[in-house]
Amino acid sequence: MVNANLTYQSLTPECQLDALASIGIYPETGLLALNSYENRVYSFVDEQQMRYVVKFYRPERWNEQQLLEDHQFSERLLSAGLNLSAPIAFEGKTLHSFAGYYFALFNNLSARSLAVDNIDSLYDVGIALGQLHKVGEKHQFKYRPALDVIETIQQAANGLMNCVYIPTTIKTPLLETIANIENKISHLNKQTLPMIAIHGDAHASNILLKDEQPYWVDFDDCKMGPAVQDIWMLLNGDKTDQQLQLSMILEGYQEEHDFDTRQLSEIESLRTMRIINYVNWINSRWSDPAFSRNFPWFTTDQYWKELLQSLQQQLMLLDEAPLTLQPQY
Numbered sequence: 001m002v003n004a005n006l007t008y009q010s011l012t013p014e015c016q017l018d019a020l021a022s023i024g025i026y027p028e029t030g031l032l033a034l035n036s037y038e039n040r041v042y043s044f045v046d047e048q049q050m051r052y053v054v055k056f057y058r059p060e061r062w063n064e065q066q067l068l069e070d071h072q073f074s075e076r077l078l079s080a081g082l083n084l085s086a087p088i089a090f091e092g093k094t095l096h097s098f099a100g101y102y103f104a105l106f107n108n109l110s111a112r113s114l115a116v117d118n119i120d121s122l123y124d125v126g127i128a129l130g131q132l133h134k135v136g137e138k139h140q141f142k143y144r145p146a147l148d149v150i151e152t153i154q155q156a157a158n159g160l161m162n163c164v165y166i167p168t169t170i171k172t173p174l175l176e177t178i179a180n181i182e183n184k185i186s187h188l189n190k191q192t193l194p195m196i197a198i199h200g201d202a203h204a205s206n207i208l209l210k211d212e213q214p215y216w217v218d219f220d221d222c223k224m225g226p227a228v229q230d231i232w233m234l235l236n237g238d239k240t241d242q243q244l245q246l247s248m249i250l251e252g253y254q255e256e257h258d259f260d261t262r263q264l265s266e267i268e269s270l271r272t273m274r275i276i277n278y279v280n281w282i283n284s285r286w287s288d289p290a291f292s293r294n295f296p297w298f299t300t301d302q303y304w305k306e307l308l309q310s311l312q313q314q315l316m317l318l319d320e321a322p323l324t325l326q327p328q329y
Helices: 013-021 064-079 119-136 149-161 168-188 239-256 261-284 289-294 301-317
Strands: 040-045 051-056 096-098 101-107 196-198 207-210 213-216 223-225
Touching: 013 051, 013 096, 013 101, 064 101, 064 119, 119 196, 119 207, 119 213, 119 239, 149 168, 149 261, 168 261, 168 301, 261 301
Parallel strands: none
Antiparallel strands: 040 051, 051 101, 096 101, 196 223, 207 213
8 A cells, every 4th residue: 555645745635535436425515624633534425415424544553454453343342232433334345545545434423522520421431331341351453552551651751752842951850750650650560450452542522422322433542451441531620520430430331341440540550651642642743734733832831841740740649549439328
């Protein structure tokens, strides 16, 4: 397959329409860009009045085998009765290529985003998570990488060493703090957690509500990992808020699947890893104009000062008692 430009410069509107025409799809409306930085995602209505979402995958991020594993996992979940937006097959294929880009089509769910402060919704999300992990426990990825907290932090730290936007006065303490975090997590994570097939990026924006039922979207980051990775990103607010949210999620979850509460001790490690990886993700994608346009604060001194403070706070949180379920009275 021909490599496309990583900044999507050759993915013009004409190229997008030609790609869709190559599988017999002809939009009647324009392609409306949806909120996605990693891939290019658009909604449209075709000449048959079918509502679709098309996703053009970022070149060189995943290979064909890894993308097909994403689709196969979605199809297995759909077959098990889960609510999700799965890739649609055309002539027996869910993954297509055109002009150097892989792409796939999905049904447009016409649903609303999950509000994480809606406690009742979190119970239903917990049920959906339990169903997902019940399937994921029996599923094995061959080509997709497994979640490795230490390796992810090390790769991010290596990337940030060459980041030209970190102020000179902050770079050394920032990298030292990341090294201290790595040592702390390495010390804490001596016990290997059970690895299952997970969504991998189960934040609120990837869960839609349709007829008040949660639907999963965007399995782009699915991988082998611990079940708790698909839970902690739904928690927000102070510790009391998070305990209540966690109790509602797990109350629903355990209707469908058992959860080992010892995994709760890994939440701050996973949260810290995500903060560090997110920064390096922006750094590694900076040549894509969409990033400089949408993350202008990335080059400001204030951002890096606040990031250093945030990671220093996370370093202290790693020493605190882990989140537990809210006591039942």
